[in-house]
Amino acid sequence: MNDNTMHIEKSRSLWNGRSTTFCGLTIPKPEKVWFPSLSGRPTCAACVANGGK
């Protein structure tokens, strides 16, 4: 994963805490998912293409 790219969270599992991003990644530790509104880092293009913003 490119640490400089922010992924957009699509959903989060309530039973295991895993986060799913719009580009299809499953991230066990949701704190590693970045959101465009939080910084000036580039947003994952795949996340945007799949419905993020």
Ligand SMILES: [Zn+2]
């Ligand atoms: Zn992504």
